[in-house]
Amino acid sequence: MSINVKKSFRNSRKKRFSDDQIKSLEMTFKTEARPELRLKHHLVNKLGLQLQQIAIWFQNKRARSKSKQIEQEYSVLKSNYDHLALQFEALRKENQTLLIQVQILRKKADCEENDKNTFKLTASEIPRLLLDINGNELCGELKGRVDYLEEEADADVLYMAQIAESSLPSPEDGYSLESCNFLYNTGGGAQWWDF
C-alpha cells in the first residue's frame, strides 16, 4: 500500500462494519482469503466501503484466522500429549510389576537348582525385590504391596506372584506387554517428555 493512501486514511473515524458487510466479507473470505484487486473493487461497490478498508479487513481476518488455527493445533497436540503421558505412566507401572515377577522367578529357579521345594521369601529378601535392574526403587504403590508381605515374613512365592499378576493392566487399557523394555533405557535424569 502506498504512503499517500495510508495518510489519507489516517484521520478517518473508526466505525464498526455492519452485520451485512461482515457477513459478505466472511463469505468472500471462505473462498478467497487473498482477494485480487478486481474482487476488492467489487466489494467496494457492493458494500460501500473504501478499498483500503477492504484490504485491511482481509489482512486482519487472515491474522485472526491464523491465530485461531494455531490455537486449534495446540489443543490437538496437548490432547495427544496428555494421552501419551497416561500411556507412559501405565507402561511404567506395568514394567515395575514385571520386574518383580522376574526377581521372583529368578529366586525360584535358584532354589530348584540348589535342591528342593523349599522356596520361601524371607523378610530380609523382600526389600531387594523392590529394586529394579538398575537399582532404582520401584513405585510407591507396588512398594506398599510388598511392604505388607514383609510384615508377613515368610510369604510364599505363589502369593507374591498373584499380587504381581493382579497389578497387571488389562488389555482393554490399551497397551501391550511388548513395549516395556525401553522404559529404563532412556538415559539421563531428565524425563524425555519434559519441555
Place this chain on the structure above:
DNA sequence: TTGTGTTTTATTGCCTCC
C-alpha cells in the same frame, strides 16, 4: 456509571516480489 478486559479497525514498519 465506571473500570476493565476483549474484539475490531487502523497504523506503522519491514520484507518480498516483480
Place this chain on the structure above:
DNA sequence: GGAGGCAATAAAACACAA
C-alpha cells in the same frame, strides 16, 4: 521503486461485572 503481505501495536468500540 511501487504494490501488497505480515507482525506488532495503537486505539476505538463493545461487553460486562461490580
